[in-house]
Amino acid sequence: MRIIVVGAGEVGSNIAVSLSADHDVIVVDVEPETVEELTYSQDVLAVEGDGTSLDLLREVGVDSADLFIASTDDDETNLVACSTAKTLNDVFTIARIKNAKYLETWNRSERAFGVDFMVSVNLLTATDVVRIIGLPAALDVDPFSGGLVQMVEFEVTKDSEIAGGTIAESDRFEGLTFAALVHEGKVTIPRGETVIRPGDKIIVIGRPTSTREFSRVVAPLEAVEGIGDVVIAGGSEIGYHTARLLEERGLNPRLVERSPERARQLAELLPRTTVLEHDATDVEFLVAEHVNEADTVVAATDSDEKNLLISLLSKNIGVGRTVAIVNEGTYTELFEAVGIDVAISPREVTAEEIIRFSEEGSIENLSLIEGRQAEVLEVQVDEGSVLTGRAIREAASELPSQVVIGAITRDGTFIVPRGETVIEAGDHVVLFVATDVLSEVMGLV
Numbered sequence: 001m002r003i004i005v006v007g008a009g010e011v012g013s014n015i016a017v018s019l020s021a022d023h024d025v026i027v028v029d030v031e032p033e034t035v036e037e038l039t040y041s042q043d044v045l046a047v048e049g050d051g052t053s054l055d056l057l058r059e060v061g062v063d064s065a066d067l068f069i070a071s072t073d074d075d076e077t078n079l080v081a082c083s084t085a086k087t088l089n090d091v092f093t094i095a096r097i098k099n100a101k102y103l104e105t106w107n108r109s110e111r112a113f114g115v116d117f118m119v120s121v122n123l124l125t126a127t128d129v130v131r132i133i134g135l136p137a138a139l140d141v142d143p144f145s146g147g148l149v150q151m152v153e154f155e156v157t158k159d160s161e162i163a164g165g166t167i168a169e170s171d172r173f174e175g176l177t178f179a180a181l182v183h184e185g186k187v188t189i190p191r192g193e194t195v196i197r198p199g200d201k202i203i204v205i206g207r208p209t210s211t212r213e214f215s216r217v218v219a220p221l222e223a224v225e226g227i228g229d230v231v232i233a234g235g236s237e238i239g240y241h242t243a244r245l246l247e248e249r250g251l252n253p254r255l256v257e258r259s260p261e262r263a264r265q266l267a268e269l270l271p272r273t274t275v276l277e278h279d280a281t282d283v284e285f286l287v288a289e290h291v292n293e294a295d296t297v298v299a300a301t302d303s304d305e306k307n308l309l310i311s312l313l314s315k316n317i318g319v320g321r322t323v324a325i326v327n328e329g330t331y332t333e334l335f336e337a338v339g340i341d342v343a344i345s346p347r348e349v350t351a352e353e354i355i356r357f358s359e360e361g362s363i364e365n366l367s368l369i370e371g372r373q374a375e376v377l378e379v380q381v382d383e384g385s386v387l388t389g390r391a392i393r394e395a396a397s398e399l400p401s402q403v404v405i406g407a408i409t410r411d412g413t414f415i416v417p418r419g420e421t422v423i424e425a426g427d428h429v430v431l432f433v434a435t436d437v438l439s440e441v442m443g444l445v
Contacts, residue, residue, distance in 0.1 A: 205406030
C-alpha cells in the first residue's frame with residue numbers, strides 16, 4: 001500500500017514509522033529540521049514542503065496513493081490537504097482534527113471537506129478517559145463488537161489476589177480469555193503454568209461483566225465499586241468533553257478551571273457539572289473543596305508539567321486514583337513511573353485509530369499493545385477464512401503460535417471461544433496477534 005502522511009509531528013511520525021515496515025510511506029512537512037531528523041533517524045522517505053500544495057502532492061505521487069493521512073497540528077491545514085488530495089485521486093483520506101465542530105459538520109454530510117474518515121483527537125481522548133475511569137482498576141480499556149467485548153489491561157500489584165499464582169489458577173471467569181502478559185516491558189502469550197508476578201501487566205478479552213468481575217481480584221475491592229466522585233482539573237477541550245461524557249452517564253463531576261472566562265463558559269455548557277474557578281495546583285483549595293476525598297482526579301490542562309504536578313499533589317493528599325493527559329508521548333512512561341495511575345497520550349490514541357485503515361483485510365477495530373509489540377483486532381470472517389466452518393482447535397493449527405482467539409460475536413450475541421467452538425462466516429472474531437506475524441495472520445483470516 002502507498003501511503004502519504006502530511007505532518008511529521010509526533011502523531012504523523014509515529015504513524016509513518018509504524019507503517020513503514022509493511023508499506024511504501026512518504027511523509028511531507030514544512031519544517032526542514034523535522035524532515036531531516038525523520039530522514040536520518042528512521043527508514044522513512046520525508047519530503048519538505050506544503051501538504052496543501054497541488055504541485056507538491058503531484059510530486060510525491062498522490063495520484064497513485066492508496067491512503068492519505070493529514071496529521072498536522074492545524075485542523076484547517078488537514079482539511080485543505082485532504083480536499084486537495086481528492087482533486088488528484090479518489091484516495092481514501094483521513095484528517096486528524098482537534099475542534100469537534102468539524103466532526104459534527106462531517107457527520108451531518110457525506111464526505112464533507114473531502115475527508116473519508118475524521119479523527120477528533122480531543123473527543124477520542126476524552127472517550128478513552130471515561131472508559132478507563134469507568135473501570136478503575138484498568139490501565140487501558142477498548143471496546144470491540146459494538147461494546148459486546150472488551151479488551152482490558154490491568155497492572156498486578158503485590159496486593160492482588162492473583163499475584164504469585166498461575167494463569168490456570170486465575171482462569172475461573174466465564175467469558176474471559178487471558179490474551180497476554182507483559183513482564184518487564186516484553187509481551188508474551190501466557191500458558192496455564194505461567195506465573196503472574198507483581199508489577200506484571202495482564203491483558204484480558206471478554207464480556208464487560210467478566211472483565212469487571214476479574215478487576216475485583218486484580219485490585220482492592222474499594223477501588224472497583226464504580227466511577228464515584230470525579231474531579232477534572234483543567235477546562236481544556238479534553239476536560240470539557242470528559243465532563244460532558246460523564247454527564248451523559250448521569251454523573252455530576254466537578255471541574256476546576258483557572259480562567260474566569262473559560263470557567264463561565266463551561267458552567268453554561270455543562271449543567272450537571274460543578275465548575276470551580278481556581279488554580280488546581282493550590283493544595284489548600286483542593287483540601288477545602290474536599291478534592292482529597294475524590295475517587296478519581298483527571299488532570300486535563302494543556303500543560304504536561306501542570307498535569308504532572310496536579311496528579312502528584314492529588315496523590316499526596318489522598319485521592320484514590322489519578323489519570324493524566326500527556327501530550328508529549330515520551331513522557332507517558334515517566335508519569336507512570338513516578339506514581340501516576342494512568343497516563344493517556346492523545347497522540348497515541350489518535351495513531352491507534354488511524355493505523356487500522358492501513359491493515360490488509362477487513363479490520364473493524366484495533367488496539368495497539370506496548371509500543372505495537374502486538375495488536376488486539378476485530379475481523380469479520382468470510383467463507384475464505386481458515387477459521388470458517390471449523391472448530392477452533394483445528395483451525396488454530398494453521399495460525400502462528402503468537403495468536404489468541406479472544407472472543408466471538410454472532411448476530412449480536414457473545415460466544416465464549418473454546419476448542420470445540422465452530423466459527424461461522426459473518427462472525428466477528430477478536431484476536432490477539434503479535435505484530436511480527438500480523439501480515440501472515442491477515443492473509444489467513
